[in-house]
Amino acid sequence: MNFGERARAALEAHGPLCVGIDPHAALLDAWGLPQSGDGVREFGLRTVEAAAGRVGAVKPQVSFFERFGSAGFAALEEVIAAARTAGLLVIADAKRGDIGTTMDAYAAAWFMPGSPLEADALTVSPYLGVGVLGGTFELAERHGKGTFVLAATSNPEAAGVQRARTASGDTVSASVIAEVSARNAAATAEGEWGSHGFVVGATVDWADAGIAPFSPPAPILGPGFGTQGAGPADLRVRYGQAAAQVFASESRSILASGAAGIADAIDAAAAAYREVLQHG
Ligand SMILES: O=c1ccn([C@@H]2O[C@H](COP(=O)(O)O)[C@@H](O)[C@H]2O)c(=O)[nH]1
Numbered sequence: 134m135n136f137g138e139r140a141r142a143a144l145e146a147h148g149p150l151c152v153g154i155d156p157h158a159a160l161l162d163a164w165g166l167p168q169s170g171d172g173v174r175e176f177g178l179r180t181v182e183a184a185a186g187r188v189g190a191v192k193p194q195v196s197f198f199e200r201f202g203s204a205g206f207a208a209l210e211e212v213i214a215a216a217r218t219a220g221l222l223v224i225a226d227a228k229r230g231d232i233g234t235t236m237d238a239y240a241a242a243w244f245m246p247g248s249p250l251e252a253d254a255l256t257v258s259p260y261l262g263v264g265v266l267g268g269t270f271e272l273a274e275r276h277g278k279g280t281f282v283l284a285a286t287s288n289p290e291a292a293g294v295q296r297a298r299t300a301s302g303d304t305v306s307a308s309v310i311a312e313v314s315a316r317n318a319a320a321t322a323e324g325e326w327g328s329h330g331f332v333v334g335a336t337v338d339w340a341d342a343g344i345a346p347f348s349p350p351a352p353i354l355g356p357g358f359g360t361q362g363a364g365p366a367d368l369r370v371r372y373g374q375a376a377a378q379v380f381a382s383e384s385r386s387i388l389a390s391g392a393a394g395i396a397d398a399i400d401a402a403a404a405a406y407r408e409v410l411q412h413g
Pocket residue numbers: 153155194226285286287288332334356357358359360361382383384385386
């Protein structure tokens with residue numbers, strides 16, 4: 134099964150909630166864990182244990198592991214492996230973007246079967262040109278992996294770059310979506326979801342971003358829920374017809390409940406998103 138279809142199956146089985154694994158320094162303190170590789174390992178493994186069976190996907194934020202160097206990366210390897218063993222889709226949020234030959238090495242790190250950091254999908258930046266992602270797309274497709282391309286990110290600072298107009302008059306966000314959609318169409322059988330999804334923040338006004346109407350046959354990663362201000366109702370308000378395609382990503386809002394409360398927090402949030410999908 135390609136990644137697009139695996140994402141679709143996960144969304145159908147579990148609903149939209151995607152649990153972010155972001156071991157901020159303050160959260161490590163609140164969880165009573167050390168500021169070290171051991172701390173982020175324990176934080177990640179406890180989050181995975183709580184998420185398993187409750188949601189379809191987790192999104193480890195690589196930066197919070199990277200700050201502990203090799204110990205942090207060793208911890209991340211364990212967290213990713215535990216999540217995948219538990220049947221969770223792992224979306225590695227590393228936002229890789231570089232020239233094509235360098236991207237190929239990133240793709241090998243995150244997609245090659247047996248690689249220490251093997252994940253199911255990776256966030257990638259198209260801002261060196263969508264063309265640099267060709268080798269990454271190809272390796273992902275070959276191994277049933279996927280990408281989430283930064284199209285319209287949740288942060289307000291993105292507007293200046295992403296809402297700018299290209300020579301055709303489209304916004305940069307819209308042109309990224311069009312280029313990646315063309316790749317999906319060429320690489321995917323009729324009726325299947327493509328393996329290259331889009332990051333479209335839950336805080337983004339689609340008319341302003343020039344991306345409405347937008348309902349691609351591909352998954353959407355929607356950060357911006359929870360601490361950044363969007364709530365479950367924004368699944369319909371923001372994503373409209375594409376609501377059922379969205380992994381609604383929450384990190385701090387769930388992780389703040391602590392190790393003792395995280396399972397209940399995930400249950401409550403997951404139910405709230407499913408309710409919006411079922412009853413509007
Ligand atoms: O547009 C984007 C893309 C990625 N992110 C990442 O998602 C989480 C959000 O964390 P919260 O605690 O739920 O706010 C974090 O890892 C970001 O790097 C994003 O926020 N916006």
